[in-house]
Amino acid sequence: MAASLNADDLQAVAGGGLLHRRLLLKSGLAMATALAAPTVAQSAGPDAPPVLPENPSSPSWLHQPGKPFSSYGSPSRFENRVIRSIGANRDLPGNGVSWTPLESLEGIITPSSLHFERHHNGVPDIDPAQHRLAIHGDVSAPQMFTIDNLLRYPMRTQTLVIECGGNSNAGWHYEPIQRSVGAFHGLVSCSEWTGVPLAILLDQVGVDPKASWVIAEGGDAAIMNVSIPLAKLMDDAIVALYQNGERIRPENGYPLRLIVPGWEGVVNVKWLRRLHITTEPAMARNETSKYTELLPTGKARMFTFVMDAKSLITSPSPGQKMHGANIYEIKGLAWSGRGRIAKVEVSADGGRSWAEALLQDPILPRCFTRFRAAWNWDGKPAILKSRATDETGYVQPERDVLVAERGRNGYFHYNAIVAWGIDEDGAVRHVYA
Amino acid sequence: MSMRNTTMRYGTLAGLALAVFATSLSAAEPLPGIQPRSQAPTLGTPMSADDITAWNLTIFPDGRGLPPGHGTPDQGGTLFAAHCERCHGVEGRGATADELVGPPTPPTDADPNKSIGSYWPYATTIFDFIRRNKPPETSGSLSNDEIYSLTAYLLAANKIIGTQDVIDAKSLAQVKMPNRDGFVRIDAP
Missing domain, CATH: 3.90.420.10 (Oxidoreductase, molybdopterin-binding domain)
Structure with a gap:
């Protein structure tokens, strides 16, 4: 049974139209999400599966046997764009990294095939x-x-x-x-x-x-x-x-x-x-x-082992597009090398005001925690941020604070608050704000 | 959770080797009970002194672990051109791989040079890293003399040693890098 919204539900709890997290607990509430903005390469790439017109009330897969069993499964061919992006040394292809496509994943488990990599000289074939x-x-x-x-x-x-x-x-x-x-x-x-x-x-x-x-x-x-x-x-x-x-x-x-x-x-x-x-x-x-x-x-910091608390919004995020004023679900990930995530706050006005996000169970130490927030976007330019606090009380810092403390030449251990700018067309860009 | 509690919890498990129901084991094989730690069976096999010598690649900053051999900057320059220049650039000035040569002055915020001469705190690290990883296409192919030579070349190019100096286990351990005291330990004693 669909939930009905009342006036209290739509009362913003922070600037820019952020709504109370209890809204997310209403059953049957459908919210808009930012969608991937297809690039030219994606929509016409050679790997794109052929698109055959189907009648959704009676598609062809209702009328022919499917494929036989497989001894080891693989993703649908329609998901072949959800891949790691690779950055390697062109003179030494086994030295580099591959990044997990965080924007395409949900929940907290990264599929093993999409786990990030950092190799110094290739992947050994160990017996x-x-x-x-x-x-x-x-x-x-x-x-x-x-x-x-x-x-x-x-x-x-x-x-x-x-x-x-x-x-x-x-x-x-x-x-x-x-x-x-x-x-x-x-x-x-x-x-x-x-x-x-x-x-x-x-x-x-x-x-x-x-x-x-x-x-x-x-x-x-x-x-x-x-x-x-x-x-x-x-x-x-x-x-x-x-x-x-x-x-x-x-x-x-x-x-x-x-x-x-x-x-x-x-x-x-x-x-x-x-x-x-x-x-x-x-x-x-x-x-x-x-x-x-x-x-x-x-001087340089050495043996900086602990990964401090961090969060980021995976939807909406750069490369995705908002489609007009609506109630959107903001979703993201938070984690801390020091223990559990205690709180994630979200801002839609560049950090002037904050609303607490809903933390989805399970909330485990040193593990991804999925957070969600409801946002009544009015279609005007906005700046989204998320801010994690862990169970030790450590609060993820603003970027200017981190840069003032560490300078610009540390390279490692960047965990500042991330800001996404939304323009009137719904395009999402990374901004410093 | 405190470190002490966790360690104690593992302590109760220490030495408990369980039979698993793998195809190679009979499901009827009795499971051993929990035993006092002092009587705990180990499933490892002892390493002999020769085993340890064969396995141990660790080189410490005081030179422990460095093998016999020696080399000079001249010999190393020839090897560098043959094996390293393609990625690290002419005279180690950087290309697709890291810049290795830079002024032997500690880095500053205005001049954040992280080359060997500017940033690396210990000279033994150069030998160790070359022995483990270089050249990457055929790692392990260089002799100890060749590794000492490359180390000598990089130290001389960074003006840490003279162009005629010989580098061996003893002299390498005695090299004091300009940025030796440039580090502050954060999450370690």
Whole structure:
């Protein structure tokens, strides 16, 4: 039964026509959403499926057998534009990134096939039967584990965000970049990870009480290594074997990935092969020359592991279009490396006033939280923002505040409030406001 | 959740190796009970000293882990032109890959140079990263002498060492980079 709106429902709770979040709980309320604005390439691309005219009351698929069973499913051919966008070194195609298309996804789980990637020298083709995890260093009993061994340990499952420390780095630019939200902020994804709590394995090798660091190493052709404080790994790290219920995809670390909840992507070492227990960091390339943030003082922040709270609006977002004055659903994602999201606020007047968004269950620590808000857009120019607060009380900063604190040359750990400008035609642009 | 509580919770699980109902295991195989930590079975196999030597690639900033060998900037220049210039540019000035050579003065906000001479805090990192990753098409193909030579070339090009200096395990560990003290630890002791 369709809900009827009353005058109270349409009473704005913040500037620009933002409505109370209780409106979203009314059953049967249909709201407008911004739609993807098709580009020329999309509407006439060679991969576009042929469009055959059908009578919706009696389409052809009601009258012929469908395709047979498939041993491993794949998305509808009509969804072939929902893909990662790739940015790689043209001289070295295995060195680069691919971004998750956040604007095309709903809920909180990123499909494994769309999880973002950062590789330094390609995706290794690892035979699990010949892969080993070596744990040695300041331990009483150095050991090697096979994948079959690890599969016999008790496991734990946790749904977690992994965000690259370099995500959203275009936010430091002097001019706002005009890209889809995924191609700007999509070095972040959320999966259900299952594996062996690392504390169990560390306990078995007998870690020396004076040890304080672990150097983790991956099994790719960059043999990427990074140093991580032992206390964090004892606390909640997982040696993961499964992602979203199946064995981890090669590009996400098959057969073994170190999962370090809430910490920047680079320490979530893919293709994990070695853990070296030590009393000091190795000062590897990816903890000195990279993943450090130069401040205006000339000093650089180092070992900035925690990904601070962040949120962004995925609809409407650049590349989508609003179609006239109406009540729209604003939707987006929020997360924090420090724990649960406590609150997300949305503004339609560039941050002068804010309305609290509805947080959709489940609200899990260090995991995507989906938020929604109702917006009675009057068709006039507006500036949308979202602002996350996590359970520690940390509030996502405005961009000018972050830039004043960090300067422009840090590159990593950009988590400022994101602003989308809506014009009278309903077009959405990234703005600094 | 406090770190201590979490660790204690795992502690009760430590060492509990479960049989899984895989095709290779009989479903009738008894599950082991929870055992005291001291008696916990491990499913790992011990690593010998030789195993550890074969596996251990870690190089520390004080030079521990550096292998025998040596090289000079001249020898390294020839290797750089052959293997590195295509992506890192002539004399390491940058191309599709990072700029490697820059003034040996710490970076400032006005001149945010992150080249080796300006930004990298430890010289051992250069050897380590080349050994792991370079050249990317055939990583692992360079000899230790060649890696020392490339390291010497990059240090000399950044005016950290002289053009005639020899770099080996001992001399590399003694190089003090200009930006050694340019970092502040945030989430680590």
